[in-house]
Amino acid sequence: xxxxxxxxxxxxxxxxxxxxxxxxxxxxxxxxxxxxxxxxxxxxxxxxxxxxxxxxxxxxxxxxxxxxxxxxxxxxxxxxxxxxxxxxxxxxxxxxxxxxxxxxxxxxxxxxxxxxxxxxxxxxxxxxxxxxxxxxxxxxxxxxxxxxxxxxxxxxxxxxxxxxxxxxxxxxxxxxxxxxxxxxxxxxxxxxxxxxxxx
Amino acid sequence: xxxxxxxxxxxxxxxxxxxxxxxxxxxxxxxxxxxxxxxxxxxxxxxxxxxxxxxxxxxxxxxxxxxxxxxxxxxxxxxxxxxxxxxxxxxxxxxxxxxxxxxxxxxxxxxxxxxxxxxxxxxxxxxxxxxxxxxxxxxxxxxxxxxxxxxxxxxxxxxxxxxxxxxxxxxxxxxxxxxxxxxxxxxxxxxxxxxxxxx
DNA sequence: AGGTTTCTTGACCGTTCGGTCAAGTCGACC
DNA sequence: GGTCGACTTGACCGAACGGTCAAGAAACCT
Numbered sequence: 001x002x003x004x005x006x007x008x009x010x011x012x013x014x015x016x017x018x019x020x021x022x023x024x025x026x027x028x029x030x031x032x033x034x035x036x037x038x039x040x041x042x043x044x045x046x047x048x049x050x051x052x053x054x055x056x057x058x059x060x061x062x063x064x065x066x067x068x069x070x071x072x073x074x075x076x077x078x079x080x081x082x083x084x085x086x087x088x089x090x091x092x093x094x095x096x097x098x099x100x101x102x103x104x105x106x107x108x109x110x111x112x113x114x115x116x117x118x119x120x121x122x123x124x125x126x127x128x129x130x131x132x133x134x135x136x137x138x139x140x141x142x143x144x145x146x147x148x149x150x151x152x153x154x155x156x157x158x159x160x161x162x163x164x165x166x167x168x169x170x171x172x173x174x175x176x177x178x179x180x181x182x183x184x185x186x187x188x189x190x191x192x193x194x195x196x197x198x199x
Numbered sequence: 200x201x202x203x204x205x206x207x208x209x210x211x212x213x214x215x216x217x218x219x220x221x222x223x224x225x226x227x228x229x230x231x232x233x234x235x236x237x238x239x240x241x242x243x244x245x246x247x248x249x250x251x252x253x254x255x256x257x258x259x260x261x262x263x264x265x266x267x268x269x270x271x272x273x274x275x276x277x278x279x280x281x282x283x284x285x286x287x288x289x290x291x292x293x294x295x296x297x298x299x300x301x302x303x304x305x306x307x308x309x310x311x312x313x314x315x316x317x318x319x320x321x322x323x324x325x326x327x328x329x330x331x332x333x334x335x336x337x338x339x340x341x342x343x344x345x346x347x348x349x350x351x352x353x354x355x356x357x358x359x360x361x362x363x364x365x366x367x368x369x370x371x372x373x374x375x376x377x378x379x380x381x382x383x384x385x386x387x388x389x390x391x392x393x394x395x396x397x398x
Numbered sequence: 399a400g401g402t403t404t405c406t407t408g409a410c411c412g413t414t415c416g417g418t419c420a421a422g423t424c425g426a427c428c
Numbered sequence: 429g430g431t432c433g434a435c436t437t438g439a440c441c442g443a444a445c446g447g448t449c450a451a452g453a454a455a456c457c458t
Contacts, residue, residue, distance in 0.1 A: 027316070028316065029230070029314075029315055029316060029317075031228070031230030031231065032230065108314065111313070111314045112311075112314040112315075114310070115228075115307065115310045115311040115314060116228055116311075117226070117227065117228060118228075150386075151383070154365065154369070154383050154387075155387070157364050157365055157368050157369075158361045158364065158365060158383075158384075158387045160364055161360040161361045161362070161363055161364025161365060162357045162360045162361055162391070163360070164360055164364065165356050165357065165359055165360025165363065165364075166353065166356055166357060166360060169356050170353070170356075184350070184353050184357075185357075187349075188353075188354070188357045188391040188392070189391065191390050191391050191392075191393055192361070192387040192388065192390050192391035193387075193390075194390055
């Protein structure tokens with residue numbers, strides 16, 4: 001299935017399917033959610049699903065793709081005008097935590113997708129984009145002598161790990177204030193990458 | 200199904216099933232692996248499976264339970280005689296990375312299990328034990344004035360996040376030397392929790 | 399109004415799933 | 429060698445799965 005011409009009504013239906021599937025996948029899991037579950041929830045026939053998507057797989061990859069680009073767009077927007085590389089990292093973390101708090105379903109789907117052989121490839125591609133963004137800022141910070149000279153890719157992954165784990169635990173499970181949680185993540189990460197005390 | 204009396208031969212069969220299932224679950228995923236896959240790989244009839252386990256579910260929970268206790272036992276052993284709380288944290292991290300590098304399948308299963316509604320409860324129980332261990336050391340370190348006074352539970356989760364992400368990426372995907380990877384994790388985490396420079 | 403394309407229906411298909419069970423084999427102990 | 433519980437077999441079950449498709453409805457042209 002290549003791109004298909006869709007009327008406005010068709011576009012809306014497609015988005016309904018994506019939204020409905022996202023919610024169900026996040027709640028019940030990808031594999032336990034059947035195509036029948038999705039169309040039943042929407043109250044339409046099964047053929048509707050296969051008019052817009054060629055398979056359950058394709059739909060899920062599409063959800064992941066859209067979510068990843070949305071997340072990155074948000075991060076880029078929040079960072080765009082900041083000249084200080086260390087502050088860019090901080091803003092990137094805050095944007096990520098904020099986005100994840102507003103898109104709990106998609107965040108949940110990310111966590112699952114990296115554990116599934118079928119989707120890990122797509123996830124790693126998108127994730128490496130995020131890592132590369134962070135790496136660029138870290139290299140700048142190192143070049144400016146703001147932080148010690150270390151492997152920036154390792155640091156980027158470490159920051160990603162802290163952000164994921166803390167967001168999952170404190171924002172999604174304990175429902176704490178996202179901004180306060182982001183504060184804790186930033187604090188740990190900036191010390192972790194070796195920024196001299198300032199906070 | 201409560202515990203069942205097993206002859207030595209029965210015990211061995213049970214362990215074969217666990218080992219076989221662990222490998223398949225880690226490779227293909229839990230849901231896509233059928234009971235038929237497991238018994239076929241072992242070359243036995245389907246009834247064998249249901250002689251030892253009451254369901255696919257129960258088997259998976261059993262795998263997770265055993266793995267979690269094994270991992271914790273390893274960590275406790277490596278730490279037991281260390282009086283310095285900061286060093287206990289370091290040794291705990293090294294033990295975790297080392298264990299994960301030796302049990303790639305089980306580590307993979309952990310990552311999946313926390314994303315699945317059906318198993319997240321069991322996972323969080325075991326994980327909170329690990330977190331509590333770390334919290335105790337962190338509290339000691341704070342009490343001794345070795346690190347700043349911060350929420351030790353947050354720090355423990357942050358350390359867990361860094362360890363998981365870095366281990367997944369560098370040990371399991373890039374096959375780098377586990378000890379060198381552990382070194383990087385320790386470095387980031389000790390700075391993250393605020394240990395004054397010493398390394 | 400007629401014709402063309404987009405969209406919708408839901409019965410249907412072949413396959414596979416988790417799980418059961420009557421029947422049989424095996425080894426250990428008397 | 430007989431007996432008893434531990435183990436094994438594999439055909440079988442109903443339900444559910446992802447996916448198909450002929451047929452029809454609705455929207456939109458001219």
